[in-house]
Amino acid sequence: MNDLLAKIAVTGLCKSFGNKVVLDGVDLAVPAGQSLVVLGSSGSGKSVLIKCILGIMEPDAGDVLVNGVSVLNRSAAAHTNFLQKTGVLFQGSALFDSLLVWQNVSFRQLQERTMRRAEAKEYAIHLLTEVGLAANVADLAPSELSGGMQRRAALARAIASKPDVIFFDEPTTGLDPITANGINDLIVKTVRQLNATAITITHDINSMRRIADEVALLFGGKIMWRGAADKIDDVANPYIDQFIHGKLDGPIPVLGFGGK
Numbered sequence: 001m002n003d004l005l006a007k008i009a010v011t012g013l014c015k016s017f018g019n020k021v022v023l024d025g026v027d028l029a030v031p032a033g034q035s036l037v038v039l040g041s042s043g044s045g046k047s048v049l050i051k052c053i054l055g056i057m058e059p060d061a062g063d064v065l066v067n068g069v070s071v072l073n074r075s076a077a078a079h080t081n082f083l084q085k086t087g088v089l090f091q092g093s094a095l096f097d098s099l100l101v102w103q104n105v106s107f108r109q110l111q112e113r114t115m116r117r118a119e120a121k122e123y124a125i126h127l128l129t130e131v132g133l134a135a136n137v138a139d140l141a142p143s144e145l146s147g148g149m150q151r152r153a154a155l156a157r158a159i160a161s162k163p164d165v166i167f168f169d170e171p172t173t174g175l176d177p178i179t180a181n182g183i184n185d186l187i188v189k190t191v192r193q194l195n196a197t198a199i200t201i202t203h204d205i206n207s208m209r210r211i212a213d214e215v216a217l218l219f220g221g222k223i224m225w226r227g228a229a230d231k232i233d234d235v236a237n238p239y240i241d242q243f244i245h246g247k248l249d250g251p252i253p254v255l256g257f258g259g260k
Contacts, residue, residue: 007032007197013062024221037212046201087163091170093154095142102138127156148179168200184210
């Protein structure tokens with residue numbers, strides 16, 4: 001795909017921490033409206049990739065284009081504008097303990113003063129019901145919610161600004177299989193409703209199967225495979241074959257288990 005035609009295009013992205021190379025020339029183009037899942041083992045650099053795209057972390061080399069325009073070399077105001085059109089579901093939900101659930105959901109609207117408090121609360125309650133939570137959850141503290149409920153509230157916050165790009169960072173980690181499937185289905189629903197471009201990073205194969213249009217496998221700082229999610233079981237690539245089937249034997253080292 002022509003990077004200028006992609007909604008998001010990562011080109012030659014590199015990031016190291018001391019002698020440890022995490023990203024080693026990553027190229028990744030995502031067309032508008034596509035849901036891309038980036039698979040990878042723990043420590044493979046998935047979260048670093050998202051942080052570089054968001055500008056939370058500065059890469060050593062490479063660029064990130066959104067709608068054909070670099071987001072790394074723009075003014076602070078332009079970068080803020082990009083973030084205003086972006087939603088993020090953080091790993092572990094990352095709700096603010098000091099705020100009520102509705103204040104978490106409408107955090108951006110309250111901070112930017114685009115809504116009055118009463119309006120922001122009403123909007124938050126609407127979003128909470130959209131993700132399957134009762135209205136009375138709005139007045140609870142995050143600590144009063146189960147892990148699955150926290151994840152739903154965090155999803156409501158991620159979509160509150162009606163973003164056209166959404167990032168999901170390990171959205172089902174730590175959840176039981178039934179709750180995880182509920183979160184996966186909500187991700188599919190909200191991405192479709194917003195017609196958003198989505199990038200999800202995970203090592204959860206079940207999540208990948210439920211939410212991905214396309215899949216990329218990150219290993220050794222590079223994208224080792226990229227293709228359609230519904231074709232993944234027929235792929236001859238040894239990296240993706242080992243990963244999705246959980247094989248100990250293959251090109252991906254498995255510490256302590258005798259992988260090649």
